[in-house]
Amino acid sequence: MAVATANALEVDHLDVQFGEKCVLTDLSFCVPSGSALAIIGPNGAGKTVLFQALIGALPYHGSVRWRPGTRLGYVPQKLGIERDLPLTGVDFLRAKAAITRAPRADVDRMLSLVGLSPASARDPIGTLSGGQFQRLLLAFALLARPNVLLFDEPTAGVDQPGEERLYETIHRLQLEQGLTLLLISHELTIVYRYASAVLCLGRGRPCFGPPDEVLTPEVMAQAYGAPVRFHRHDAHD
């Protein structure tokens, strides 16, 4: 197996504050190129805030260093879209293709990759079901050949078979194209299956390490403040 020679991301002493409230304090970790980092923790632990700091949407102290030449693909947590917004899935994907100068043909390729039918892609995005919309967001993230993908609960609202298919797709792409993956998820089983490292935010100090070390009942109970049950897949290694 290829050994990652450089880090895609290095975060040092990251602090994020909202007024008086410290959301993230003294957070340091690195993500080797081509690896998959899962970020877990209870609600309100600052997982989405961490992503927003990483993409430069929030002011922070400390340092966030992306490897030069990084192209990000981002799937945010659920977006509130008005039902009558006159914008089709194809409009939305073509807009990104135009901004990033990606070939227009990539739009159709991405749609078939994420399994969104051409008919659904021509509907206004506010009328898509939760699962269809997540697929559209995934197609948007994958356009313009990103080398780092940031996923904030990418399968929220997707049914279980759909969720598994989406993760399989993401995992396959990651292996085929050597993508670096940062994934926020509450699905610890999925995290155990796909992540090469886990960052656990929550009560007490953040915990960072390989899944075997972080996903232990003791660490989980400390981070979540209550016992957490999940299924460990030994297929990971």
Added chain:
Amino acid sequence: MTLTTEALLLSVAMASAAGLVGAFAVMRRMALASDALSHVALPGIGLALAFRFHPLLGALAALCLGALLIWSLEHHTRISTETIIGVVFSTALAIGSMMATGEELLDALLGAPGALSRAEAGFGIAAAFGIAAFVLTQKERLVVALVSADLARTSGVRVARLELLFLLAFALTIGLGLRYLGVLLMGSLIIIPAATAKHVARSLDGMLGISVVLAIASTVSGEVLASRLHRSSGPVIIVVAAALFFASLLLRRGR
């Protein structure tokens, strides 16, 4: 009053700019903000009248300052946009009404076409082209930013700068229509045809096209109707635009 070619060209150019800017203003849910921003022109007009320079220059300067003010308050404070609008723009209206009086104020609020100089028509048409070019070349960036600022950011869009440019384009569009429609009604020409288009359209190009066509149709037919009825054109234009909006509601119900 009959329409000269220059006045007609200026109306069409102004309405096209209003339709394009309005499409994005409505999709960004800025309908109320647009109305309020147009009021900011008033203190500028008041100052221009007091110091005897062209009212349009005063209005444009005040509008651009207003756009900068909204943008910087939105980006550097945690005050909600609605609160900013509530406080800043009512203040602008109050200051404006203190500085201008009687008829001047009514002209500023409702517009007073009068004779149109060549320079004025030329400036208006050029500015409208500039605004339309901005919206059409930036439409992809604007559309991604309105769906999600974070998605725009990760696609390489400089979101804060884009928002400032959009607000300035918006301010300039209001400035263009002040003479015809006045402070109170220009915001409506930007918003109403776009709101109608949003009811009818199902894609981005449909939205932009319908919004422009309706803005032009309302302006030109409003002007023709106003000259037949011997009324000032501004209110008639807005009544036509509003009638089309209500017709679109019926159309949608009938679908």
